[in-house]
Amino acid sequence: MAMNNEGIIKELLKDVDFKKLTPEQITGQNGLIQQLTKMIIETAMNAEMTDHLGYEKSEKSSVSTGNYRNGKSSKKVITSNGEIEIEIPRDRNGEFEPQIIKKHQKRFDMFDDKIISMYARGMTTRDIQGHLEEIYGVEVSPDLISNVTNEIMKEVIEWQSRPLDPVYPIVYLDAIVIKGRTDGKVANKSVYTAIGINLQGKKEVLGLWISENEGAKFWLQVVTEIKNRGVEDIFIACMDGLKGFPDAVNAVFPQTRIQLCIVHMIRNSTKYVSWKEQKTICVDLKKIYTAPSEKSGRDALDEFAEKWDHKYPMISKSWKVNWENLNEFFAYPMDIRKAIYTTNAIESLNSSLRKVTQKRSAFPTDEAIFKVLYLALTKAEKKWTMPIRDWGAAMNQFAVYFGERVPL
Numbered sequence: 001m002a003m004n005n006e007g008i009i010k011e012l013l014k015d016v017d018f019k020k021l022t023p024e025q026i027t028g029q030n031g032l033i034q035q036l037t038k039m040i041i042e043t044a045m046n047a048e049m050t051d052h053l054g055y056e057k058s059e060k061s062s063v064s065t066g067n068y069r070n071g072k073s074s075k076k077v078i079t080s081n082g083e084i085e086i087e088i089p090r091d092r093n094g095e096f097e098p099q100i101i102k103k104h105q106k107r108f109d110m111f112d113d114k115i116i117s118m119y120a121r122g123m124t125t126r127d128i129q130g131h132l133e134e135i136y137g138v139e140v141s142p143d144l145i146s147n148v149t150n151e152i153m154k155e156v157i158e159w160q161s162r163p164l165d166p167v168y169p170i171v172y173l174d175a176i177v178i179k180g181r182t183d184g185k186v187a188n189k190s191v192y193t194a195i196g197i198n199l200q201g202k203k204e205v206l207g208l209w210i211s212e213n214e215g216a217k218f219w220l221q222v223v224t225e226i227k228n229r230g231v232e233d234i235f236i237a238c239m240d241g242l243k244g245f246p247d248a249v250n251a252v253f254p255q256t257r258i259q260l261c262i263v264h265m266i267r268n269s270t271k272y273v274s275w276k277e278q279k280t281i282c283v284d285l286k287k288i289y290t291a292p293s294e295k296s297g298r299d300a301l302d303e304f305a306e307k308w309d310h311k312y313p314m315i316s317k318s319w320k321v322n323w324e325n326l327n328e329f330f331a332y333p334m335d336i337r338k339a340i341y342t343t344n345a346i347e348s349l350n351s352s353l354r355k356v357t358q359k360r361s362a363f364p365t366d367e368a369i370f371k372v373l374y375l376a377l378t379k380a381e382k383k384w385t386m387p388i389r390d391w392g393a394a395m396n397q398f399a400v401y402f403g404e405r406v407p408l
Helices: 005-012 023-027 032-053 109-120 125-136 142-160 216-228 245-252 262-270 275-289 294-308 313-321 334-340 344-357 366-381 391-405
Strands: 069-079 082-091 167-182 185-197 203-211 233-239 257-260
Touching: 032 069, 032 082, 109 142, 109 366, 125 142, 142 366, 167 203, 167 216, 167 344, 167 366, 167 391, 185 216, 185 344, 185 366, 203 216, 203 366, 216 245, 233 245, 233 391, 245 257, 257 262, 262 275, 262 313, 275 294, 275 313, 294 313, 334 391, 344 366
Parallel strands: 167 233, 233 257
Antiparallel strands: 069 082, 167 185, 185 203
């Protein structure tokens, strides 16, 4: 019966007296873990050689092939536990090439994973360099780190151009500002993000786009690309109050309903309000967006205007001007309302993206921005939950409201 991994490890360590070992003797340079790693790699390569030749080391080939084991060669390999020297078996014909550590490979894959993991957390090349030297006693060049992380760009390009679903009931659109270099000068870069809620009720990042600044014209390009990648219909698009933004979406998806983010409206409404009155203003605004129907919400807005227009006339004016793009959520039950009247779903993602970028004063290239953000959002996706708990009920509601546009 084959021994499981735990059994193999116990067998290898059965004669080790851990009470007599110091932490350095276990995890340090030439310590137990390094020796164990060396033993496992060399054992795996010897097994590969046996498979290559067709017979065990102690056996003779039943068929004379003219090829046999021909000593060993040494090679230093960087692993996640430091640098180790391994012995690679050779064959007489020079045909053997191990797969666990390939011919010109100088790093074990797990070591690359360490670099990528640190990069995903926003660590700079210099930070990663120092960390690897301090923890693993390994000196690596900036070029090596760049080469490892550059492999991510292949994934990014494939991910950014992948086909999308034909229908997304809800799509959130937002942008964050990150400092990057252009022609050697530091400048603000707007990173555009789109999250779709698919027909299974799960969140999915549709893509990342970078521009010199946020504007409706660039959002038009983003939405056009989303359509070109296979999206045929979006029921509701949730966004902030950027001028021309709703028109940009409707130019590509004319049937899409717009829901401006209530949270953004509140922030803009209280921007110039005295801090002593902000709490009261927020309480009165809440009566608008928590109203049971659009009519009662509009009545609450009129009451707000009557109470506050003498002091802050721009607040009610802003809500009235944008009302057609603010009132969409009134048509739905509470679960859907909560999911669409705020862009919290995408702002939560943007918050995690900001965390991994705040350690850098400026990114050297747009590619560097893409790599870090792609790795960060891939990590964030693993923790996501469904934004609407009873998705079946939500789909029924969408079917009532959007009719034949909802796929069977």
